[in-house]
Amino acid sequence: MKKRILIVGGVAGGATAAARLRRLDEQSEIIVFERGEYISFANCGLPYYIGDVIKERSSLLVQTVEGMSKKFNLDIRNFSEVESIDRQNKKIKIKNLKSGEVYEEKYDDLILSPGASPIKPPIKGIDEAKSLFTLRNMKDTDEIRAYVDENLPKSAVVIGGGFIGVEMAENLHERGVKVSLVEMMDQIMAPLDFEMASILHNHVKENGVDLILKDGVAEFKNHGTKVVLQSGKEIDTDMIILAIGVKPENKLAKDAGLDLGDRGGIKVDEYLRTNDKNIYAIGDAIEVIDYVNKKPTMIPLAWPANRQGRLVADNIYGKNRKYNGTLGTSVAKVFHMTASTTGNNEKTLKRLGIKYEVAHIHPKSHAGYYPGALPIAFKLTFNPEDGTIYGAQGVGYDGVEKRIDVIATAIKAGLKVEDLQDLELAYAPPYSSAKDPVNMLGYVATNIMEGSLKQIQWYEVDEVIEKGSLFIDVREVLETEMGYIEGTVNIPLGELREHLNEFPKDKPIYVTCQVGLRGYLACRLLELNGFKAINLDGGYRTYA
Amino acid sequence: MKKRILIVGGVAGGATAAARLRRLDEQSEIIVFERGEYISFANCGLPYYIGDVIKERSSLLVQTVEGMSKKFNLDIRNFSEVESIDRQNKKIKIKNLKSGEVYEEKYDDLILSPGASPIKPPIKGIDEAKSLFTLRNMKDTDEIRAYVDENLPKSAVVIGGGFIGVEMAENLHERGVKVSLVEMMDQIMAPLDFEMASILHNHVKENGVDLILKDGVAEFKNHGTKVVLQSGKEIDTDMIILAIGVKPENKLAKDAGLDLGDRGGIKVDEYLRTNDKNIYAIGDAIEVIDYVNKKPTMIPLAWPANRQGRLVADNIYGKNRKYNGTLGTSVAKVFHMTASTTGNNEKTLKRLGIKYEVAHIHPKSHAGYYPGALPIAFKLTFNPEDGTIYGAQGVGYDGVEKRIDVIATAIKAGLKVEDLQDLELAYAPPYSSAKDPVNMLGYVATNIMEGSLKQIQWYEVDEVIEKGSLFIDVREVLETEMGYIEGTVNIPLGELREHLNEFPKDKPIYVTCQVGLRGYLACRLLELNGFKAINLDGGYRTYA
Ligand SMILES: Cc1cc2nc3c(=O)[nH]c(=O)nc-3n(C[C@H](O)[C@H](O)[C@H](O)COP(=O)(O)OP(=O)(O)OC[C@H]3O[C@@H](n4cnc5c(N)ncnc54)[C@H](O)[C@@H]3O)c2cc1C
Ligand SMILES: Cc1cc2nc3c(=O)[nH]c(=O)nc-3n(C[C@H](O)[C@H](O)[C@H](O)COP(=O)(O)OP(=O)(O)OC[C@H]3O[C@@H](n4cnc5c(N)ncnc54)[C@H](O)[C@@H]3O)c2cc1C
Ligand SMILES: CC(C)(COP(=O)(O)OP(=O)(O)OC[C@H]1O[C@@H](n2cnc3c(N)ncnc32)[C@H](O)[C@@H]1OP(=O)(O)O)[C@@H](O)C(=O)NCCC(=O)NCCS
Ligand SMILES: CC(C)(COP(=O)(O)OP(=O)(O)OC[C@H]1O[C@@H](n2cnc3c(N)ncnc32)[C@H](O)[C@@H]1OP(=O)(O)O)[C@@H](O)C(=O)NCCC(=O)NCCS
């Protein structure tokens, strides 16, 4: 059946849907409306073009209007804003932004992939601020890059410590700009838990960024050359990047009476259909189901948009393919480090009242004896009763997102923590260890589940010390000189057996080491000798 | 119950078993017998120490006899060769290689982890060859390194293109030695299929290695300063590395009447128990079940040895944990490239008469517009009827083993090719693409299964051309100037629709492009217009 399919938005979701539609049917009429000048550009590359890491502007333009029209026989109309949807008569109203002309087009099926837009709250002085930018598309990018090229700013305030804020901090730094990064929460990169983000806090500071946490903007003064924070602190600046998050582009949908979620995302069923059976919606504009906790959420990332773009095309042709929810797998380069996450973190699980356990490990990126091995901090969240994997986080220099990808795969496949032990992953010294970090997370988590490893978390240490419990640091004497937990007693693991008669049998003995491994060995030793032993998860490194 | 557990072999499998045994029981008596001087050394690091990439010899010694004895309360006896097993009386005979003393020890349970030894065939002149080495342990390593340090050899012949041979070629090259690499088969790195290994052939040659394929050694002349090949070719050399494979150390087992497999591996059940209920065997010495095709095989790698070491300890304590077979996931650094595999390749499937399909893709390691993106060649083997994933191979510069790890995880989890589409993997421009290569393999393979992509393989091209079929190259004119398949007609994809009336409707039309993607688009276009279209899998790149 020859169909007339209209698509609103011509970038990640929209362009993917158009391409796939044409691969399913040569006859249908497919019209893509994009209000901007460009379709199919590399949103995710924009910060790096500003940082001049990506040199060629043209390389950001994955497909051009002309090239893609020809390749896929599409009617692509840029500078064309869709203004409203007439659901009754299955038509939309479009404004040609160049000519001002307004016209209508009829559809059999309509796909909405309008994306999201940067949040711009009504902060005092925001409208007067001259060099204040947000970053979403090519136009924003051209403006920021031109500003940097022409004005050679010395300083910038980046507001918001999410991944776009952090990428902008890094890329402006690349351009020689002194950056202050302001974040309202006590941490950057919200998908990480606090102790994981802390590693990045040190790293961005070491790279010359002035990191200001737990503080928000109160006012922009002097046309945005002074940023006043809620704490009263004032920062003089040559430019401002506002990157505090995005909100779904839902106006069209809302005006047309389509169902929206609590946070404004367009509601769709598992086939990506709105409450109007001829209108589908995809990408950043929609509410998705969190794959782990099954609650509605917003996850504005490129993988979901691309995936949904393909599925929606299939569903329009009756293939009935389900979108199975979003894990939120992500990765970001933060100066020389990499942070990557999948699934639910501890904060989320706590907030939702889901019973969970966590495990921290600090393995090397690859075999320690091969050059370049650097530690990675990994954290796994899981259900201690049935071993369901809830999520994982990694922060390190190399090999971080590789392990998160494996765990993301394991979650989607319904594997349990026990199964992580048995994943047979590629090993040679330059790449990994004979027991991959993922295997190790499996071992540690399974030991926790089976009760052969009892542990406390970094935030419970102070309380234990205050109570005066015996807390043994089993590292070598030399290691403790680099720092130790006040109130611990140092007995190296190799000597522990000689001291057993000094320990109480009736009270728990707490143990720590550098990363948790030797603490675990000490705990096994103590437990098997009739003591109650509890390990500090992640050891001194997670605590410090 | 206090047990007396004896372990033969103190490296990957043996040391791991000993450590885990102690974590399960503080009372048992555990004695480790190792005939060499060292236990728990980094076998896999040895080539790199010879290449001086790893600088510190001590870093190869993961655990020392003294340190490990103390930490785990073990009785570790090095220079101690186990000579025989008396199954009837549950005791073994040991020879102290320093004193010559022979004595016996009784066991409740015996673990064999004796490893494997390099194959040394009775080639003419082999015993007289002076600077001929094999590489398995610290002693071999010390000898080779000393030879290179002291004699500064100018040339070397490495015999065998398996991963140890290739690693030695690379590391001798690092030391300024001109290397000839001689391999009997038509390809190096047997876990790869031919067209995948070919990429490496070019690469090792570009790196100055004289690669000699399809030729074996006939004779060593002049005390090994001349290597005569079966082709008659003679190579003068300062040293020889023999790396043509390993055979299981099965003498003890054989003499004791334990069951062996066809290739000499010790037979064990899924709990790693031999046909004697008090004797277990693990590591390179055993026959394992191929995880994919369920046939017995030998896979001498570190992950299986380590995994089995832990499981055997658990099983001795009645935990009944199954070893689920070996996938053979592997990775090797080959100069600047990485080759990685998991599961069964095409050769194996063909040999076993298993019905399969393959898919080749050549995605970039990460987003093309972000600096440093380089193509990776991936190949997936799968069951075209039910979508079972049989295996995968990757050759490239970066991000290779990451995707193989994901696919290894998918195989272990029983995912089908269709499920690869839906894996939500970490994406940001420096790391991947919004559709990860693994997703892409899932899309391509599923299209093949569903019949929306029909293809031929690189080795079928010549036949098709000879038959005079229409074979269209849909690349841009410019691209074809870098090389093309003789007999193809160039019509760029964007112009294909204008030529439809020129094509035959009754005969299949063959299509190729650079890597297969545009060929697929052209095929969809042709098919949806009523033609029969067949794509060249992997495009010109796989063919060339
Ligand atoms: C700077 C930046 C960096 C990013 N980095 C990453 C990353 O590293 N990894 C990652 O996974 N994701 C990243 N993302 C997010 C990713 O780009 C988005 O998730 C993805 O683009 C969403 O696709 P979409 O189709 O929903 O929206 P978009 O790609 O934004 O496309 C929506 C299009 O619709 C158009 N439009 C909206 N309304 C109308 C209308 N009424 N009429 C006509 N056209 C309309 C808009 O102009 C826009 O071009 C990044 C985003 C940005 C901005
Ligand atoms: C150079 C090299 C590079 C490698 N690189 C990799 C790699 O990159 N990735 C990978 O996965 N694998 C690699 N491997 C393979 C890996 O090292 C082995 O699979 C693993 O060590 C096998 O463990 P095992 O315990 O079975 O044997 P081994 O680790 O070899 O230990 C067996 C020990 O038993 C001792 N022994 C044997 N018989 C007796 C006896 N009768 N009495 C007393 N002691 C005895 C031997 O002396 C030996 O030390 C490499 C191997 C080598 C040699
Ligand atoms: C460029 C864009 C239009 C591509 O859409 P697309 O055609 O669906 O995607 P690709 O070019 O990756 O091609 C994928 C198709 O080629 C097929 N394919 C890929 N490699 C192949 C190969 N070697 N052989 C055969 N087929 C192949 C896949 O099966 C898939 O086809 P299918 O969906 O019909 O199964 C769209 O992704 C886009 O606009 N991207 C830029 C915007 C964006 O994503 N921004 C966010 C990230 S920066
Ligand atoms: C060194 C060697 C003896 C280690 O054996 P091991 O103790 O089993 O292994 P590890 O040191 O990695 O420790 C793993 C244990 O620590 C635990 N662990 C690891 N990190 C932990 C952490 N942060 N917190 C708590 N526990 C942790 C694991 O759960 C596991 O214990 P389990 O098996 O009881 O569950 C052995 O692997 C060996 O000899 N290796 C060198 C030889 C070799 O492998 N060669 C081939 C490759 S080069």
Ligand SMILES: [Ca+2]
């Ligand atoms: Ca690495």
Ligand SMILES: [Ca+2]
């Ligand atoms: Ca990379």
